[in-house]
Amino acid sequence: MSDIWIISDEKPGHLNQSLGLVEALIALKPQIKRQVISVSDARRSLFSTHSKPSLIISAGSGTQLINALLALRYRVPNVLLMKPNYPQSLFSLLLIPEHDQVPPSERVVLTKGALNRMKPAVKEVGSSLVLVGGPSKHVKWQDKLVIDAIDTLISSTESNCIKVATSRRTPKTLLSELAANEKVELIQPESVAQDWLPNTLATTERVWATSDSVSMVYEALTAGCAVSLISLESNPNSRTQRGMQMLLADGIVDNSLERSHNLTNTPLAEANRCAEIILERGWL
Template identity: 25%
Template sequence: MDRPVTTSADTPLRVWVVSDGRPGIENQGLGLADALAALRPVELSVKRIGWRGGLGALPWWLNLAPLPALSPGSDIAPPWPDIWIAAGRATLPLSLRMRRWSKGATYVVQLQDPRVPSSAFDLVIPPKHDRLQGDNVLPIVGSPHRVTPARLAADYERFRAQLEPLPRPRVAVLIGGKSKAFGLSPERAASMAHEIERPILQEGGSVLLTFSRRTPEDAKALLSARLRHLPGMIWDGEGDNPYFAFLAAADYVLVTEESTNMTTEAASTGKPVFILKLEGESLKFRLYHEELERLGAARPFGGAFHSWTYQPLNETTRAAAEVLRRYDARAGNR
């Protein structure tokens, strides 16, 4: 049997989240799956794929027989899911064939801009700043994510003993780093540390500092050394990750400009979000930040904190509701 089992509103939808396992990519798919599960019973499977012999570095159209080319443990085999959620270039050889393999029964959702015609999928969910359009394209502000009020509250409880005594304002500082368009040199890290330190000292607050896998080691070491004397917490990558707890505890959030994921997650909290400048420029990211400013969620960081209110971003739930609407409409027409 290579077709999904037909489901009703009371029967769990069999949902696969497929990626190469990188957390920033996988979490987008998991965020959408979590939002689906909040609206409909879901049986979730997470599939982390790899390719034999360096095929993953080749263009998707050179991978002519993808199933035999998967590395051991990829676990892509029938029975196929009801909904396939994939993200990242590595998944394209599979996503592009899933409708044929399932004889049209699997609803194929591709996150981000796949850079192939969107007609190859049932639905493409890219960030608005990619400026992709089409009947089966659902642009959203930022990216799908796993930040929910319940998740924030639960993670805050895990770190309450460390966070509760910290003086306010508590400032979460989310540092990314190197990307195609942006960089973070030691010089910029030093000036960034000064920009962050000064208003925290002035207001008598505390810092909640965390880094991403893209943060250069020299920049990480410099920022940690320059900000360690402040009250607060600096996560060094060891032990439990307090990222969601930091978002829950924060009065303000600072986030570097190159990360769609971290910025979207911060803007989903409803707390003032300030964008930290890196080295480099990007039209797409400028459009994204302008959209966040238009929505009242984020502003450039000018060296001082101030408060405002806005409607927290809830694009992941909106995308999940649209996936289910389209899935149900197609199922009803079969």
């Protein structure tokens, strides 16, 4: 029997959120057992005589309805890690990023960004990394702005060289410029193992990230990095860029291109905070 069922729509980002929460629960209560089940298997469970879980957790629009139905079927509490498309009353707890601007309540807990699985480690003194995303519906992308920011960072580093990790969205034009710069150590997704970035963030002190790279910003903060944004112009009504502005307003990140900073390296432990709330409610 599993204490927790994680319903997965098989999208890595959504599963990452659920696992971040469940791993935090297990860290606090190691005897907890968990099981990941697909949406199709979850539907079949509606008509089976399986041993029931103690708690159901999911993220992603495609998991919302089956999450609610299973909770009703087995009469157990359920958690959804997003703003719901259905009435809030169908969920025992909603963990919703604050940039979605949903009023908090006993049922709604606001989080800084989406939960993730990052865990901080001992930092390598003086280590730094630049995270570069690419065009998205949330920002007005500018290659030149990013190149100028990286040039400024290079000029301020003692080694006169800097690590830059790109994403699959990074434009080829920008990749070509970075590859031609002998002062840039370029790391592309296809050239490293899947766990390279989380392992690297765990031990990195200082991170600069383009403001479109929302997930990476929150993961770097959770890893205990001091994070500054390379800010691109936001498109109107972007929820994710609203979240970046909230981090700036709270002093959690800044826009500085200086190595020295007044930021805290205290990890953003949102998964731990949410796990404590669940245990306080006596559901496990």
